[in-house]
Amino acid sequence: MTIHGDHPFLPPESERSPVRRFRGRLPSPVGLWTASYDGERAGLTVSSMLVADGEPGYVVGMIDPESDLWETMCEARTAVVSLLGEPHRQLADAFGYVAPAPGGPFRMIDWTDTAWGPAPVGVSAWVGCKLVDQDPPELGWGVQVHLEIVHVEIAADDVPALVHRRGRYVTI
Template identity: 85%
Template sequence: MTIHGDHPFLPPESERSPVRRLRGRLPSPVGLWTTQYDGKRAGLTVSSMLVADGEPGYVIGLIDPDSDLWETLREARTAVVSLLGGPHQQLADAFGYVAPAPGGPFRMIDWIDTEWGPAPVGVSTWAGCRLVDNDPPEVGWALQVQLELVHVELAADEVVPLIHRRGRYTTL
């Protein structure tokens, strides 16, 4: 068995989409979107997202329409959006389904059950959100999912944020 330093299924750079390569050069926050409905938990690492200020505020993210997260979020209509930090790299990979997580990624750390879904213990910033539209528009390969910010938790001791750029994690 050989362990590769790069992703084993990644096509050569010359064969990748120029749009995807442009997007990959933009540093993005690493968020973890989680939800729960009828006893089923689902989560997904999301780095294609932004926060829009206002009354109310919104989180807008690009979500895979075939993901367990989207299937469960449509039913639950609520979610927790957590901003991951440097210590959460393995958690990000597990919820991005690019690293093994024996027993599933929800077994990797402890969780707090909130009215919006499960929130990870040890994450300094998270928000409880409500789904705006059960039928969001398609944008490229994804759904443009809009969540209304209902509740925001900001810890006094902020964790150094995890950033995704060109397929790799880094911190500020």
């Protein structure tokens, strides 16, 4: 077995997208989007997202249209968006499909079943959302998903936020 100093699947710098390299220099929140339908759960780590305040509020994010999450969200028409913190690095990697999760990533922590999907226990905040459009616009590699926020949960204990920048996690 060889231990790599770099990510073993990272292409050489000359082959990387300059736009992706630009985006990578922006600090991005590490969110976990989850959904469930007919007893099946799906989730995906998402850092390409923003929250728009208003009545109602919205979460907008980029999702891989071939992901299990997108398929499940389309069936359920709901989702949970959770903000991950320092203790959730391994969870973020497992749901980002870059780290092993024996038995699946949903076995790594405790979950609360909600009307919008599974919500992880121990995060600083999560929102329950309704899918606005099942046929969102394609942008770049993904689809631009709009979720209407219908429920907000803020924990009493504020967990330091996990941020993704240049392929690494940092906390603020």
